[in-house]
Amino acid sequence: MDPSNQKHFTVVDYVIFGLLLAASMAIGLYHAFSGGRQRTTQEFLMADRSMGCLPVSLSLIASFQSAVAIIGVPAEIYTHGTQYWFIGCAYVLGLLIPAHVFIPVLYRLRLSSAYQYLELRFSKAVRICGTLTFIFQTVIYMGVCVYTPAFALNAVTGFELWGAVLATGLVCTLYTAMGGLKAVIWTDVFQTVVMFAGQLAVIVVGVLQSGGVSEVWRKVWEGNRISGLDLNPDPTERHTFWTLGVGGIFLMLSLYGVNQSQVQRYLSARTEKEAVRSCYMVFPSLQLALSLSCVMGLVMFARYCGEDHTDKLGPSSHDAMVLYFVMDMLQGLPGLPGLFVACLFSAALSTISSSFNSLATVTMEDLIKPHFPAMTEAKATLLSKALAMFYGLLCLAMAYVTHLMGESVLQVALKIFGMVGGPVLGLFCLGMFFPSANSTGAVAGLGAGLALSFWVGIGSIVTRSSGTRPLSPTCRAILLSDNTTTAMQTALSNVTLSRPSGLKRFYSLSYMWYSAFSCFSVILTGLIISFITGPLKEEDVTPGTTYALFGKLFRFLPEHIKKQLCCVTPTEQTASLQQIQLPPHKEGNGLVPQYEDGQSPVETDAFLPETNTPSVEFETALLQLSGRTCHEEMPH
Ligand SMILES: CC(C)(CO)[C@@H](O)C(=O)NCCC(=O)O
Numbered sequence: 001m002d003p004s005n006q007k008h009f010t011v012v013d014y015v016i017f018g019l020l021l022a023a024s025m026a027i028g029l030y031h032a033f034s035g036g037r038q039r040t041t042q043e044f045l046m047a048d049r050s051m052g053c054l055p056v057s058l059s060l061i062a063s064f065q066s067a068v069a070i071i072g073v074p075a076e077i078y079t080h081g082t083q084y085w086f087i088g089c090a091y092v093l094g095l096l097i098p099a100h101v102f103i104p105v106l107y108r109l110r111l112s113s114a115y116q117y118l119e120l121r122f123s124k125a126v127r128i129c130g131t132l133t134f135i136f137q138t139v140i141y142m143g144v145c146v147y148t149p150a151f152a153l154n155a156v157t158g159f160e161l162w163g164a165v166l167a168t169g170l171v172c173t174l175y176t177a178m179g180g181l182k183a184v185i186w187t188d189v190f191q192t193v194v195m196f197a198g199q200l201a202v203i204v205v206g207v208l209q210s211g212g213v214s215e216v217w218r219k220v221w222e223g224n225r226i227s228g229l230d231l232n233p234d235p236t237e238r239h240t241f242w243t244l245g246v247g248g249i250f251l252m253l254s255l256y257g258v259n260q261s262q263v264q265r266y267l268s269a270r271t272e273k274e275a276v277r278s279c280y281m282v283f284p285s286l287q288l289a290l291s292l293s294c295v296m297g298l299v300m301f302a303r304y305c306g307e308d309h310t311d312k313l314g315p316s317s318h319d320a321m322v323l324y325f326v327m328d329m330l331q332g333l334p335g336l337p338g339l340f341v342a343c344l345f346s347a348a349l350s351t352i353s354s355s356f357n358s359l360a361t362v363t364m365e366d367l368i369k370p371h372f373p374a375m376t377e378a379k380a381t382l383l384s385k386a387l388a389m390f391y392g393l394l395c396l397a398m399a400y401v402t403h404l405m406g407e408s409v410l411q412v413a414l415k416i417f418g419m420v421g422g423p424v425l426g427l428f429c430l431g432m433f434f435p436s437a438n439s440t441g442a443v444a445g446l447g448a449g450l451a452l453s454f455w456v457g458i459g460s461i462v463t464r465s466s467g468t469r470p471l472s473p474t475c476r477a478i479l480l481s482d483n484t485t486t487a488m489q490t491a492l493s494n495v496t497l498s499r500p501s502g503l504k505r506f507y508s509l510s511y512m513w514y515s516a517f518s519c520f521s522v523i524l525t526g527l528i529i530s531f532i533t534g535p536l537k538e539e540d541v542t543p544g545t546t547y548a549l550f551g552k553l554f555r556f557l558p559e560h561i562k563k564q565l566c567c568v569t570p571t572e573q574t575a576s577l578q579q580i581q582l583p584p585h586k587e588g589n590g591l592v593p594q595y596e597d598g599q600s601p602v603e604t605d606a607f608l609p610e611t612n613t614p615s616v617e618f619e620t621a622l623l624q625l626s627g628r629t630c631h632e633e634m635p636h
């Protein structure tokens with residue numbers, strides 16, 4: 001990039017950016033030396049299971065709202081219009097289902113790692129497969145997250161690329177390794193506030209500079225950036241209502257339902273109700289986050305439409321362009337460029353800190369502890385800290401891998417979520433909703449799901465055909481006059497892209513469908529293999545690991561048909577809670593917390609719904625948790 005076009009940081013900007021790192025570090029130190037001083041894994045990895053719903057919900061948003069969303073979404077809106085905004089529709093079911101299906105099942109099993117569930121429901125082998133898949137997904141994703149803001153900052157201000165990567169990576173590693181999950185959650189709260197503040201500042205300044213709200217609206221409307229509801233059913237169309245609003249539900253489920261980062265936060269909540277409440281509170285905040293990013297894209301369009309900056313930024317992606325515009329708008333307003341850069345890095349820090357902590361948790365709980373059941377708490381805690389440290393350093397190496405890829409960061413992140421997160425979601429759905437699925441089926445299903453999603457994902461990268469990209473007309477031509485607007489629009493709508501055929505068509509499946517596609521592949525393969533190898537009988541399934549989805553969906557059907565459909569029937573609600581007792585062979589292997597005097601987990605306070613609750617319906621839903629029929633032969 002031509003140095004004369006570089007934007008410059010003032011001292012105030014450096015100070016603000018430095019304050020972000022210092023404040024995050026201070027929160028980490030505070031939690032390292034307060035409370036239980038991080039001397040147990042319960043505190044380090046689970047925040048003593050004592051968190052309230054407000055910090056948990058802000059932390060839930062922060063986990064998957066990275067710099068990718070802060071600059072990737074505005075870039076998407078700037079170039080392709082507001083269609084992506086419809087992903088907000090997916091948040092409804094994408095959060096209700098985790099709140100009422102996944103949280104009740106997982107919380108009551110008193111897990112530490114989400115993948116413990118897979119051993120309780122299937123077998124050790126399935127658990128290891130789930131864990132390894134999660135580690136793979138998260139390690140790649142955190143590379144993208146730490147690289148993105150550093151890359152943009154470098155392209156625009158010439159700030160040392162690897163210096164920024166190292167500074168963020170190391171600071172984050174330190175506060176995560178010292179302060180544990182409490183530090184991660186409370187820095188998330190702080191960083192989420194900075195994130196919102198930075199975006200809001202850009203929007204306000206941008207609107208003022210482009211002549212007010214109505215002027216912004218006129219320009220984006222005439223620039224054809226307000227997308228209507230695109231109901232095109234073609235699954236290769238990158239972003240439509242169907243790919244975003246329906247495919248997006250599965251993406252959301254894989255993130256907010258079964259991803260360790262999020263499950264760990266639910267489990268850290270004081271009570272199950274707090275966990276459910278935090279999931280509800282994610283909804284408005286996530287809509288706000290999405291809206292801020294989308295509006296930012298529109299404001300940038302109104303302010304810069306027609307200006308071509310490719311000569312100044314080189315062939316670097318649209319992602320760098322977003323930061324360029326922002327810095328350009330904020331020049332001469334001391335402190336604001338620093339605030340926005342702090343916003344960008346806040347988003348990155350809050351995501352990678354979640355990754356370090358969740359990776360340390362699964363490595364400890366799923367891969368190490370089961371082999372060393374006698375390990376002392378002090379040793380386990382020290383090892384967990386070392387693991388958080390190790391993953392922090394690995395993140396730096398992964399940033400370099402990201403450096404070698406050349407796709408829009410939003411697209412890369414969403415592809416990883418779909419390709420790897422989708423099959424894991426399928427595994428949990430297979431276990432919860434299909435009691436007859438067995439362990440062989442689960443492993444085969446996961447293998448098939450991963451193979452298919454990597455086939456289509458890698459195919460799309462190699463052939464560069466992920467979703468037919470809408471034409472992106474240069475907005476200058478459109479904005480020249482109102483007459484050209486309609487003329488151009490007509491011309492554009494007449495252009496038909498040649499449809500890919502055969503395998504090429506398979507490769508051009510929209511990445512927004514990856515999660516759903518691989519989830520269903522896992523379920524289908526899993527069921528087929530289970531029926532061939534001998535389906536499980538209902539009484540062989542660990543109580544409390546299934547959810548009577550079909551029993552509830554098809555409540556109206558007669559009992560015998562439901563039985564044939566192989567649904568678990570949601571009956572005898574009050575009795576079912578008492579049934580969650582782990583069979584003897586699942587106990588004492590370091591998997592499940594030990595209960596004194598053979599107490600079953602349901603008898604601990606956290607499990608018993610308070611009696612003064614206002615919502616009877618909610619209680620009933622809770623009691624129906626496992627939805628299993630009561631087996632007389634089981635001891636009470
Ligand atoms: C993950 C979603 C879809 C949730 O709204 C959104 O935050 C998003 O588009 N994120 C992009 C990926 C990232 O921020 O790393």
Ligand code: NA
Pocket residue numbers: 061062063064065066067346347348349350351352
């Ligand atoms: Na984040």
